[in-house]
Amino acid sequence: MPDAASTDPVLAPMRWIGSSLRPVDTCSVAGEKVLAADSWLVVDGRILAIDAHRTRFLTAVGSTSTVSSPSSATPSPAETESFWDAALASIPRDGTWFPRVDLVETGGRPELRFLLRPAPERTRSIVVATHRGRDPRTVPSVKGPDLGAMLRLRSEAQKKGAGEAVIVSPEGYLVEGAYSALAWWRGDVLCFPADDLARVDSVTARILETLARALGVETIREHVTANEIDGLEVWAMSALQGFRIVTSWVGGPSTAELPGRLDLWRRRAESLRRPLPAA
Helix, strand or coil, X not given: CCCCCCCCCCCCCXXXXXXXXXXXXXXXXXXXXXXXXXXXXXXCCEECXXXXXXHHHHHHHHHHHHCCCCCCXXXXXXXXXHHHHHHHHCCCCCCEECCEEEEEEECCEEEEEEECCXXXXXXXXXXXXXXXXXXXXXXXXXXXXXXXXXXXXXXXXXXXXXXXXXXXXXXXXXXXXXXXXXXXXXXXXXXXXXXXXXXXXXXXXXXXXXXXXXXXXXXXXXXXXXXXXXXXXEEEEECCCEEEEEEEEECCCCECCCCCHHHHHHHHXXXXXXXXXXC
């Protein structure tokens, strides 16, 4: 969450109370923790796969009953859906935005929150570095609980000259980035990490795979270490950045780029952008 001192009403976090969004008095609450989160890029009122983001967030909220305080009531599906609709209605239909929704536990109770943020800078390439220490994720399949740990991993990678940290399994298999999904190309075959490697269900990776299947591109899932993809084209993907080429891997494999491929697939993905529901 942003600094609580911000006075910009557009950037003020909002809490769901009753049947409406209302400003949060403070963003820094002792003992507060994120139980579920989601975010997406909005460009002039248009978004990619909003239904997939909705499903992922509602599923994550519904799963929190096992991790939140037994005395607190997880929001019902109907309440979460109403909150979601109100959040979408609050997004301007012009400009470039990166909204975020959260379910946080504060003061021993869950609370739905919405934050409207201007989109940060976007790039077409990224440098990555492998995280060599213990995997800090506690709920690897849910976006939200481990965001603080992922920020620390990315900060460590930045000290090495990278913009993203890559998480590997205990066996050394590629799993995901701190804030991104991974894919690589073996010639004309598009590859993803194996399904049994626990990670967040990336909406952007699903968009890529759906596009590939529609175009007749072969896709596979595999267990690979960083050394086993030496010389291949590697992509990192997120809702904010879309598909990005990995141009360098600090202390890792060499990477390649087939001229024109990334830009072609980025255009294909952008063509799927659709208007947000009417406010």
